[in-house]
Amino acid sequence: MNQTLIGLCSAVCIASASLIGCGISPTTTSAVTPENQQAYFDRLRTEKVTSNPNIQWQNIGPGMSGYNEELWTHPTNPNVMFIGPDMHVSYGTWDGANSWHSLQDHDELGQLMKRVLDIEFSRQDPNYAMAIDWNGWVYESSNQGRNWQKTAELAGDHRDFGVDPYDPLAFKKGWYDEQIGKRLGDLAVDPNNDNIWYIGAGDFWNVKENHRSINKLGGDKLNYADYGYILKTSNKGKTWQKISKGLPSDLDVGKIIVNPTRSQHLLAATNKGLMQSTDGGMSWQFGAQGLPHNLPRDLTEHYDPVTGEYTLYLIEQTHYQAQGKSVSASGGIYTSTDQGKTWHNITGNLWLDLTQINYPAEHNRYYRTLANWFEISPKQARKKYSQLPKQILPVFNRIVVNPKNKQEIYVTYNKKHDRTFGPGEVWRTLDGGKHWTVVARHGKYWINNPDQDYWAKRNNPTHANVEFAHVQYEMDTHTEDQGNRLLSINSAGEVFISISQQTHKSSDQGKTWQQIDDFEVEKGSNIWIGRGGSDLPGRFMLLETGIPERRLMASGEHGVWQTEVVENLANKADVPMRQIEGQVNDKGMVSISTLAVHPHNPNIIYILAWRQYHSGKLRRSTDGGKTWQNIASVLEVSSKPSDSNVAGAKKIAKKIQGPKGMKPAQNSLLIDPNQPNNMFFVAELDAFSEIYRAPRREPTKGGYGFMKSTDGGYNWKVSNKGFHQDASLRRIILDPDNSNIIYAAAADKNGGLYKSVDQGESWQRMTIPANIKSVNNVFIDRNNKHMFISAGGFYDGKYEEGGAWRSTDNGKTWQQIFKAPVVLQVESSPVDANILLLTVGNQMRLDRQFLNPGLYLSQDGGQSWNKINNNLSNYDKIIDAKPDPYNPNVLWAAGWGSGWNVAYINKTKDSTWLPVKR
Structure with a gap:
């Protein structure tokens, strides 16, 4: 029995007060209540x-099981992390993902912190943080993210700064609505002064809806996002100043970085290019020598406080150009050591030779990528560019660097939603970009090893190394078509990704990846106890099933689950569960609306x-x-x-x-x-x-x-x-x-x-x-x-x-x-x-x-x-x-x-x- 199951689902208590319990007399009409x-x-x-x-509710398995595009780590405490999945929930962990707890205030309208888009911590006070959600609202926490208080409403048509959400007049003011505000893209703090924060407008990271192509180099403009400005506060969020000087009206901000050695110097990765400010964000200019197109997809930094060395890393949007019956590509990974003025290519051997990759599914994804880029159909792309290229780049969209080692860099792509291709999910370099290796591998391609010689020449391992929970069978038999949704790294150098609606961690530089959503009660049992961070669409529950110990649970996207009796559970309150239909079966039914059991059998x-x-x-x-x-x-x-x-x-x-x-x-x-x-x-x-x-x-x-x-x-x-x-x-x-x-x-x-x-x-x-x-x-x-x-x-x-x-x-x-x-x-x-x-x-x-x-x-x-x-x-x-x-x-x-x-x-x-x- 796995002893790590002890106390997995303890709840986070919030402030409490007793309720009023009042009597009610029975009536025989629809008459007045006492x-x-x-x-x-x-x-x-x-x-x-x-x-x-x-009474405290306990979230039960399976953990996650919905799409999660973000995971934020505390800058100094590797046990503190947060996720903001797509099903209107948000969770935090303070024990290294052994258990997850809801971030919401459970006694309001359900709008606050329901889908968080960014969280950032002060570098002076490890307990203080700010967050933004998809309503364009700002929150702060003074206890390391355990509780959050809404402080401002900054985007969209309903801007009531400091409004009391429980004031009845708030209804007349339009404070709540199904689409309350508009989304903001990124949150940043001055590492030298936590009174100063920045927020960029846009919906840059919505790769499911925001697609780039030859005629839309900056992506799509979405109705539910705000654009064209950056917000700044110099008093820890009491007031915010809207800045637009030098900024295009349709600016979509993906990442803001404040230089730790010079707080007046800022960089912003945007849909219009890399932008710089030298006056604390009050005005902005384009500037990026060495980037072939100046269209960054992601931006990150490494700072050594001992030596003062400051290094920037950037992903440049991949561009495709017709070359007869084939295509060529430009873009890749770049670095700067002069605060972003000039950039140098470190793409190394990230290029792929598709003539050496004998995998129809990958070829299909490649032609889908070309179809998206050239704005034609996949059939037209296959006909027009029938010759596979010997040197091609996928569309990378995330990059992180180990805070302990500037030579250790990770990049990834989202094959499913960002309309790209490529074997594996994550690439890593240990030498600053000279050599890259596919370090997250799963599915039929890597299990069957059809191109072992090609990868051997690249000194790249070929065995599958990503562990899943109940979706393991599906992931082993499918063609890696789910895509990786996030990439994050903590202060200890542990790396986090999310494939097929599961969250994974690597503590060994990508050699192995373990899912961190569920505990298996015993290896190989396929009985799981969730860690409390579910993003699963819960549906109908059949509690009387003809077997007193069995409850049957219907879900959207993840089939049918049944409770299991497990002897000697460390925490008797935990609910072990097994999936009996869904991903565990070949093309099982996954979105269950209702179910029934025969009354006699x-x-x-x-x-x-x-x-x-x-x-x-x-x-x-x-x-x-x-x-x-x-x-x-x-x-x-x-x-x-x-x-x-x-x-x-x-x-x-x-x-x-x-x-x-x-x-x-x-x-x-x-x-x-x-x-x-x-x-x-x-x-x-x-x-x-x-x-x-x-x-x-x-x-x-x-x-x-x-x-x-x-x-x-x-x-x-x-x-x-x-x-x-x-x-x-x-x-x-x-x-x-x-x-x-x-x-x-x-x-x-x-x-x-x-x-x-x-x-x-x-x-x-x-x-x-x-x-x-x-x-x-x-x-x-x-x-x-x-x-x-x-x-x-x-x-x-x-x-x-x-x-x-x-x-x-x-x-x-x-x-x-x-x-x-x-x-x-x-x-x-x-x-x-x-x-x-x-x-x-x-x-x-x-x-x-x-x-x-x-x-x-x-x-x-x-x-x-x-x-x-x-x-x-x-x-x-x-x-x-x-x-x-x-x-x-x-x-x-x-x-x-x-x-x-x-x-x-x-x-x-x-x-x-x-x-x-x-």
């Missing part, structure tokens, strides 16, 4: 309410996907997840938006239609326990909680709404008789006593609660409080038969239209038990009906009238509530949350982009998620 409870709900609308400090599992591999297919395993097969094509849709789409959809369809092949969101896959051949699910018309919210598309097979099979899932029909037009069905549930009765929640402007007494052949609208316009979820307690509905419009619902309601008489009368604009879900514990877990969503509106999204717990049947967001990322975007069906002390939650989480109501040192023995 005054004291109303006072509590008013507090939730108008002021920041602190989460119960006794727990080894039979059904899953549905809304995107990526097997989207729209019903997939089944009959051996507990060991093998899978598609048994039906359930949903197929046209690639074009529907004519009946919402207003303006055609105009914006190109922007929001999502990935190719995406199907409607599928929810609530259910199986009749009495007649298991009868199966049901709903296809949501206008989903608002998926990763991509695509416009409606015309179905070519299946359809939106309620779908039913009577032959075990092989054939399906749409059954919407009785629903209102354009009903967007979000959830369904079977009556626990009569499987002929089904309830459906319609989450749209004309939504409501529907009931069928003939297994969905026909539907009738139920009477619910008149103020409810959208029903997001319906749930029935199997023991006391209480019915709960969750209400509220996600985009345009009014405060009085939302909340949670309970009926104790089968829907005849209703009592409101919680007030909020958008309640997405409320469910009770199957082992203690007094335990209710409720989810409040963020409306993403200017007038949302509610300041406390997240999860709420009641342990007295809804008479009082506690907010419980501590250490919970994406608390404003919880997709699924429910009490454990076997252990009354356990809660589970799935985050939009933060994986799954577990919490213990009565936490002790022996807390465990396993069923309580009765």
Whole structure:
């Protein structure tokens, strides 16, 4: 047993205050709530309410599993690092990546620090740091990044310096919005004076959207970024000065460096070229002798405080030129020892001879690169430049140097998103650029070694040396098509990269790379415990699976996971998990929307996907997840938006239609326990909680709404008789006593609660409080038969239209038990009906009238509530949350982009998620 598992998931405690718990008297109508409870709900609308400090959420595996483009290391403490993944989360570690913890304030609106773009530390005070996020907001920390305070809003249309985010007037000021501000590109500090900081405008590092070509040498200008200026503060962020002297209006800043020997001298790598300032950033000029094009992709520095030697390193954008039936290239790696005035080429042997690389996948990537550069199709590029070059350069985009050794330099490229090519992921030199070696190698090419002689002549090792977690099989069998997203190095010389949604570290100059997202409980077990830094799209959780110790978790992009029982865990609160479908299988289903288990045979599992591999297919395993097969094509849709789409959809369809092949969101896959051949699910018309919210598309097979099979899932029909037009069905549930009765929640402007007494052949609208316009979820307690509905419009619902309601008489009368604009879900514990877990969503509106999204717990049947967001990322975007069906002390939650989480109501040192023995 790996003893390093001790205490992996301890949470970072934040400031706490007790909540008000107020009683509520039952009523038989949708009438008024008692005054004291109303006072509590008013507090939730108008002021920041602190989460119960006794309940801390623990992020469980798999770690990361989403794209992360940045990793920042502390300048002097190698154990302190930060990441800002793409799924609206941010994490820090203070123990060398043994555990990661959320950086967010868990008691606000979910906007702060949700996707960080840069973090920088003072060189005088190792505890002081600043950060910028993609809203154009600035933060500071005085405790080495454990807590952050927003200090300024610097970009975009909503600039309220010093505004109190919990001031109700902030709504009228437009302080919050789905796209609140505009992105800023880089943050820098004067190494000699931490009162002085600089920020560059732009979105330089967004390689997924920002592409360079022969006619767009500076890349794309993106609507959600600001351009054309640099900001400076001389009083540690109290005020900022906007500088534009000498700067182009469309300037995109990638890196600002302040000379440690002369603070008035600055360099900036930009989309327009390398720029210099000699007056502390107040004015700028172009200047870079020796660069063939003066289009830097990255810039870094090495400073020896003992000798005073200062060296700069730069990646020059690769340019391609036609040479008959082939192409030539220029660009590469450059260095300067005179503060950036002149530059010298150290590209060395980075050039590739593609005639010696016998790998079709790499040739395909090469022609895709040419197609992008020359702005033609890959087919045209292959025809026009049919002769492979003997000397060619990829497009490198990141560079770092070991702070202890200026001769040790690393460069990388992002083959997938920066549209380039090249064997391996990272190149390293130990002699200042004379000789370069591929040091990060994985996949079929390096495992099969087709060009061993070529690499032997270069003295380059050829064995695969990158370790992955659950994606190891996929990475060994695929063609290195994922790309490396980041490159960073800490004060100890450890190097960090991110390949295929995993984070890797090398402590031996790139000889080996270990993933640092998960712990494997035992070598070769494929059972993992996450370290707390998940960027996984968490989806539906099936907690009752016919096996009390097994929970099944659906994810976007990473398949199905099940909990595993591991004896003698050092920390019993940890949740070991194994992937049973997804990357562990050859072309497994990866974006799971919903799943179900056969009521009489727990080894039979059904899953549905809304995107990526097997989207729209019903997939089944009959051996507990060991093998899978598609048994039906359930949903197929046209690639074009529907004519009946919402207003303006055609105009914006190109922007929001999502990935190719995406199907409607599928929810609530259910199986009749009495007649298991009868199966049901709903296809949501206008989903608002998926990763991509695509416009409606015309179905070519299946359809939106309620779908039913009577032959075990092989054939399906749409059954919407009785629903209102354009009903967007979000959830369904079977009556626990009569499987002929089904309830459906319609989450749209004309939504409501529907009931069928003939297994969905026909539907009738139920009477619910008149103020409810959208029903997001319906749930029935199997023991006391209480019915709960969750209400509220996600985009345009009014405060009085939302909340949670309970009926104790089968829907005849209703009592409101919680007030909020958008309640997405409320469910009770199957082992203690007094335990209710409720989810409040963020409306993403200017007038949302509610300041406390997240999860709420009641342990007295809804008479009082506690907010419980501590250490919970994406608390404003919880997709699924429910009490454990076997252990009354356990809660589970799935985050939009933060994986799954577990919490213990009565936490002790022996807390465990396993069923309580009765």
